[in-house]
Amino acid sequence: MTAIILLGPPGAGKGTQASRIAERLGVPAISTGEIFRTNMAEGTEIGKQAKAFMDRGEFVPDSVTNAMVKARLAAPDAAGGFLLDGYPRTVAQAHVLRDMTMDLGAAIDLVLEIQVDEDEVVARMLKRAEELHRADDTEPVMRHRLEVYHRQTEPVATYYADQDLLHVVDGTGTVDEVTDRIFAILDRLA
Ligand code: ADP
Secondary structure, X not given: OEEEEEEOOOOOOHHHHHHHHHHHHOOOEEEHHHHHHHHHHHOOHHHHHHHHXXXXXXXXXXXXXXXXXXXXXXXXXXXXXXXXXXXXXXXXXXXXXXXXXXXXXXXXXXXXXXXXXXXXXXXXXXXXXXXXXXXXXXXXXXXXXXXXXXXXXXXXXXXXXXXXXXXXXXXXXXXXXXXXXXXXXXXXXX
């Protein structure tokens, strides 16, 4: 069982790197944002509950998010491990995740934090907004998501650093350069 968490601000390129890491390790990449967007597109109950929060750049309430992650981690394809992208986003969620992994007889092995400075992140999100037309990719909502990231998710990095699980990755440069940096860390720990 390999359990990995990917942290980084919105626009850091987590989704792209997540699928590459997952492929290399043979585990599913589980993106809470992606699951919410699929649920919204399909008009499910979870999608309806998440929409207003996501559109404003706020976190979906823990009652919805934690239950959804718990169900996803129990799926057969996650039995050999998983890569989480977008969860945990708060220290409270990190505590819930610790209990969930303990119940599965596992523990978090590694946390990767992709670091990109704020101007670069905003530039990337604006570009993505042109390409994907995501409802939460307008500039005021993006700025808000970044603020929420600093306030709520950066403490998650500290939480894992205190457990010696955190590895910081420079997220600037090309997608391949960032992947190489991440794979070098995975090789070192293998
Ligand atoms: P980004 O990394 O660009 O912010 P995501 O796809 O990871 O995009 O997340 C989009 C939105 O989904 C978030 O702004 C939030 O509303 C919701 N979301 C995703 N993960 C969580 C989570 N762990 N807790 C609460 N809300 C979440």
